[in-house]
Amino acid sequence: MGDVWGVGRRLVERLALMGIKSAWDLAQANPKEIRRRFSVTLERTALELRGVPCIEMNDFDEARKRIMTSRSFGKLTDDINEIREAIRQHGQRGAEKLRRQNGLAKAVMVFLKTNPFRQDLHQYSPSLVLELPRPTADSREILHTAGQALERIYRKGYLYQKGGVMLLDLIDADRQQLSLLDTPQSDAERQRSAKLMSAMDALNQRMGRDTVKLGMPSPGAAWHLRCAHRTPRYTTRWEEIFTLHS
Structure with a gap:
């Protein structure tokens, strides 16, 4: 039983x-x-x-209604440049997921969090939703809007533990309702954007994640995940291949 x-x-x-x-x-x-x-x-x-279906299973092929990418930082930080890098990283990940489901986002939410369990620190957990200029899956437009949101919610004097980006009001790219104000030029820009993002995704899929990305993260930045106890990745990293010495 x-x-x-x-x-x-x-x-x-x-x-x-x-x-x-x-x-x-x-x-x-x-x-x-x-x-x-x-x-x-x-x-x-x-x-x-008894064979009577009454428990609905999740449809794994169903498009998501919203996409959130976030992660706790490796250590607390108040450096706006490091936090900006983390938000940029999360924004790109979210845009990649959005394109995989052939979707477009109408708005972006950016949030930050301090550590609620540290009573010795000042607490501040802001978030802000900004509408995108147009429904898009272009990483450049998403990161630009996410950067604007970050600048508006960031405050000095706080040690942040986590940050993230959420893509909201998602629609199917094939069912996008175009504006009456659209011109042939804007349609051409939309096509160029789609081709550029498609090329980036294809290269990253073929050559490995982050082969092509927007912005270079600083090595050793506080937002990088700590992996002190991670086992060697012999099968996926050349620099970690096991070596024998006589």
């Missing part, structure tokens, strides 16, 4: 008191009684065991 998804040890004991000791017993039980004594979730499980 404990092998049934969602049925834990305590629930097994309560079901046993009703004479339900196997998945077969649960499938044959009265669903309404199961719901009354336990929950609607267990009722659905009982119905599923």
Whole structure:
């Protein structure tokens, strides 16, 4: 009985008191009684065991409604330049995911967070949503708007622990509603943007992530993730290939 998804040890004991000791017993039980004594979730499980579909599974091919990329910094920092690099990195990652699902974003949200568990530090966790000039998946436009948002929410005197970028109001690129004010020139710019981003994504897929990127991150910046206990990556990094010495 404990092998049934969602049925834990305590629930097994309560079901046993009703004479339900196997998945077969649960499938044959009265669903309404199961719901009354336990929950609607267990009722659905009982119905599923009978072959009645009632638990919706996530559609992994469904396009996301929003895309967020964020990560805690390797160490606390108040350096605006380092934070700007982190936001730029997250913005590019989000734009890549957006293009993979053939989407466009209408707005960008940037957020920062201090460490809420450090009572000895001043706390400040701002966020700001800015509308993009037009629906886009162009990394350049997304990073420009994200940079503007960062400049407006950043405050000196705080040690930041985390930052991130969220792409909002996503739409399907094939269903984009063009403005009546669009001109042939703006349409040509849109096509050039799509070709440039496609070329970048193709190179990064073929040659490895970050082969082509916007802006060079500073080595050893505070926002880089700490990997002190990471095992050597023999199969993916030339510089970490195992060597033998006689």
